[in-house]
Amino acid sequence: MKPVSNAKWTHRPDLPVLIAALGADECRYVGGCVRDALMGHEANDVDLATRHHPDRVCVLLKEAGIRTVPTGLEHGTVTAVLDSGPVEVTTLRHDVETDGRRATVAFATAWEEDAARRDFTINALYAHPETFEISDYFGGLDDLAQRRVRFIGDARQRIREDHLRILRYFRFHARFGSEPADEEALAACRELAATLKGLSRERVGWELQNLLALPDPSPTVARMADIGVLAVVLPETGGVQVNRLALLVTAEREAGVAPDAVRRLAALLPPDPAVTDQVAARLRLSNAQKKRIARIAERKDGDGADPRALAYRLGMEVARDRLLIGGSPVDLLKGWEVPALPVKGGDIVAAGVGAGPDVAKVLRVIENRWIAEGFPEEARTRAILAEEVAALA
Template sequence: MKPITEAEWTKRPDLPTLIAALGADECRYVGGCVRDALMGIEAHDVDLATRHAPSEVVLRLKDAGIRTVPTGIEHGTVTAVLDSGPVEVTTLRKDVATDGRRATVAFATGWKDDAARRDFTINALYAHPETFEVSDYFGGLDDLAARRVRFIGDAHERIREDHLRILRYFRFHARFGSEPANEEAVAACRELAPTLKGLSRERVGWELQNLLALPDPSPTIARMAELGVLAVVLPETGGVQVNRLARLVTAEREAGIEPDAIRRLASLLPPDPSCAEQVASRLRLSNAQKKRIKLDAARTEADTANPRALAYREGIEIARDRLLLLDASVSDLRGWDVPALPLKGGEIVAAGVCAGPQVAKVLRTVESRWIDEGFPDEVRTREIMAEEVANLA
């Protein structure tokens, strides 16, 4: 494993001021930033755990001239706003009661108490902010070295505390895990999969998108299907659709196209816009995402006949999605910008056509021929217009 000090985030110039305000022995870097640093992966977020109560955190940071935002203060989280980026500072906690969807917590003073309420051993690693010595209470370092994703304590109990941990398990296994998967974790996920139905749709949709955005989630999605987990959150899918995701991932890689969660979600659904709309609504996708997945679902084999014509009608993004989903080449779109028809209705009127429906008819016909001829230049477009105007005589 890599030394934590090699991670770029540890070199942020304003972190020492934050640490000094909290007291180096009263806080620890925790979770993803520690895990990723040990693996040589650059972390996007930096999190601190502290013994201080949230009100004390706010006062200390105010005295140090650091602005705070109470992003989750009822759960003990305060965001420190630094020039180099925000840092979430969370008071140590322990669970008092859980119902699978939300937890009632109490503030704690022991690092191990805080670690015990986390999901996986690899996410319960704490690093001293000055020495970067790692505190590991549940074997997370060994699991990280073995690329093993393991629940802290009893897997069934951890999932009953928060049902979303089923999806988190598969996401973390897709990102960090190796084979064979942890048997206890897999068995618990299979047994408790029906509990996912009680979660908010937004949480399920967000976690599913995070999984699908990983470099290659197809083996994990296939396993979720085998275990009956996928059918709970995405009942519209089936074996054929799961296989399509694997083909899509390969096609993206070969074409040098970045992974995209919505395109991959579309691959798991049948080519049916009404079905896609239902899924998008259930998962609470944004309006833009909903529109895109419906257009992706409208794909037909006819789309592959003329990729540039498809891109002209639907836009480059949708055309690329449909071609990839149809196992067709996207080479015709590489480096190509969708052109605009170099003709206006006024030019047709100037050519002798009376303003009205005839102008629109000529414009549509010219546009159709222009597309079929491969988007010729302005000179050829006017020749096409002249021919169509002459046909009206």
Template sequence: MGRVLPPNDWTARPGLALLVRALGAEEMRWVGGAVRDTLLGLPVKDFDCATRLRPETVIDRCRAAGIRTVPTGIDHGTVTAILEEGPVEVTTLRRDVSTDGRHATIAFSDDWQDDAARRDFTINALYAHPLTGEISDYFGGFDDLAARRVRFIGDAEARIREDHLRILRFFRFQARFGGEADQAGLNACRALAPALKGLSRERIGAELLALLALPDPAPAVRLMAEAGVLTVVLPEAQARELTALERLINAEQAENAPPDPLRRLAALVPAIPTLAEAVAARLRLSKQQRARLVCAAERKDGDAADPRALAYYEGLACAQDRLLLAGGGIALLKVWEVPVFPLKGGEIVARGVAAGPEVARIMRVVEKQWVTEGFPGMARIEELLGEALRSNIE
């Protein structure tokens, strides 16, 4: 026997073992991230299965075993098995018939190497027998994984022409697994970077955020810039913004703040709200993401003077974004809940002020002082209200 999966906690899980029995151990292999991450000693979150069985047979066998399935991509051979451990994508072996950089026409195959040949990187084309753990490696992925080398299968330009998004995936995998960048892959990404313009903005946005969510994507992002890729997908990010990203990541690490892709995207966009709005629209971000990106772009030099006041007026997430982008600390916000201003307009009316704009003005005066004083209790608010009312009379 050759190389095998090291001992792990997932191959014998009840749901996965049931799927193996349903499909037949000789008809399936674990493939992709689960195999790669197990070899690296990393936690395994997602499971993918390749099989020689046709999709309809997969559905029939799973039904007979009591496993519910969803035909998530049945035209391309993918059926999702719903297991106790979570969903598992079961995909029939395939080979490409034709590609256009966005979509592929495929044909089913019963050859494991055919299936491996259509994958992107060698480290993602490792197959493991579900019972013995023996690894099938058709393109040197095992050695590339040991060397921390992200390498396209076969001709790099050919792989990219099959799916232009693989350019961004190259840099994402480089950020996660890579050491020194594979020169052939880097040259292919540089040569074909303009092809990214033909992809949907949603796909680019999702891949960019996935890259920025990694622990330290800054070296890979700088490599993207040097290869002329970043200017295609995010032309707003120039040398100053690359430095801002590096500074932000240092601040996150110093403050034990988890990686946040949207905050990091904000670092790569100049602090101009209208520009942030345009980037959010171009990348098809959600309304909530767009609002947060714009709020981060409204950052000012004085934001760090009173972090809790900033959080009160702008929201906790935006305040943390602005403080970290400025290189400041967020310790005051970590165990603090933004309070609700307890004074109601009716209490001001009860003091003899006619309902209308004057009530709102007095509320704003009291609220501003309440925030300035660090959110004191109701007794102090009553005092502040009294002061505001006396000032109003005078």
């Protein structure tokens, strides 16, 4: 594993001011930023745990001239607004009461007590902000070295505290794990899969999209289907669409196309816009995502016959989606920009066609011929225009 101090974020010029305000012995870097640094990956977010009460955090940072945002005071979180990006500062805590969806917490002063309430051992690693010495209370370093994703303590208890941890387990296994997967974790996820029904749709949708955006989530999604988790959160797959995801991942890799969660979600669903509309609404996809996945669902066996014509009619993104899912090559789209039809309705009127429905009809015919001829230049397009106008005479 790499030293935490190798990570670029540890050299941010504004972090020492924050650490000095809190006191180096009163705070620790924690969670994903530590885990990713140890693996040689750059972290998107930097999180600090502290023994200070959140009110005290606000006072200390104000005295240091650091602006704060009370992003989650009830859970002990204050966001420090720094020039190089925000840092979440969270008071040590332990759970008082949980119902699988939300938790009531009490603030604590012991690092190990705070670590015990976290989900996985690899997420419960703390780094001293000056020495970068690692505090590991549950074997997270060994699990990270073995690429093993393991719940802290009793897996079933961790899931009962927060049902979303089932989906988080599979996402973390797809990103960090290796085979064989932890049997206790799988057994707990299988046993408690039905608890996912009680979660908010946004949380489920967010986790699914993050899982599907990983380089190759197909083995993990197949396992979710095998143990009954996928049927709870995405019953529309019927278990028969899962193999299509693996084929899509291979096609993306061979074509040099980046992973995309919406495209992969569409591959898991039958080509039925009514079904995708239902799923998109349930998972609270954005309007743009809803429109895109519905158009992907209209895919047909003949999509690969003329990739550029498909891109012209549907847009490059949706055309690429449909071709990749259908197993058709996308080579003809690489480096190609969708052209604009060189003639307009005004050109048809100028050629002698009276304004009215005939203009639109002629324009459609010209456009279809232009597409069929492979999008020729303006001179040829105007020749087509002349031929069609002459045919009306």
